Amino acid sequence: MINDRKPCAYDLHFTDEGDEYKHMHPYHKMIAKLADEEAKKERLRKIVPSNNIKHVNPEPTELSDVCKTEFLIALEKIYYPLLKEQRIKLDSAYNVVKNFEETQKPSEYDIAYEIKTRPFLYYDGNYNDGFGTPVEDVPKVLQSIPEGFRLIDVRKALRGSGQFILMTDKTDEEILQLAEANLFKHYSDKLDKLKQGLKKELNAMKELVSEYEDAKKVALQADIEQLTKISTKYAKAI
Secondary structure, X not given: OEEOOOOOHHHHHOOOOOOOOOOOOHHHHHHHHHHHHHHHHHHHHHHOOHHXXXXXXXXXXXXXXXXXXXXXXXXXXXXXXXXXXXXXXHHHHHHHHHHHHHHOOOOHHHHHHHHHHOHHHHOEOOOHHHOOEOHHHHHHHHHOOOOOOEXXXXXXXXXXXXXXXXXXXXXXXXXXXXXXXXXXXXXXHHHHHHHHHHHHHHHHHHHHHHHHHHHHHHHHHOOOHHHHXXXXXXXXXX
């Protein structure tokens, strides 16, 4: 059995002699103490089976300079604005996800715009690096449309003086279904990114709350009860 009575590094640092942290606020000193004690316990857990460790808390050798109420007020002044700011970020990320989920079904306008702006994804044609079909060849192409295909549109090419000749062997319904499926995939990818953003804000909120709760535990140690409990060592010394 291991009696965990060894003084932590905090007790070695914050002594009257050679105290390099005298300038620290009592709140920060207590936070440092908590972190040091947790680190020591974690080291013990790694090297010794938990059923062989018995923690015996030694009598406190240092009393807090501030009472519990004052400590908690100071703690809220520090963490309230931080928690409020993170909560706003979390709510904002949540609302973005929910709003997107409610409006993610493509409208008829969305589908039509998708087909119009990405025609070569849905129709056959000679893109030719944006130059399309040379003007002199357009009549020949129009007269030799493959069997089973139908002409959709003839429009000016993006580059040069040529034209895009768009045709397809699919029905209008098939084209609409294909465009809708592509939009759903695009929306799904975007929703995944939005959810990742929400997850990031949620983890940040959890981490901040955990940090606050740990600090609150330290604050609760600064209780007047530790002053009202009189050790028997005084009577024994008389």
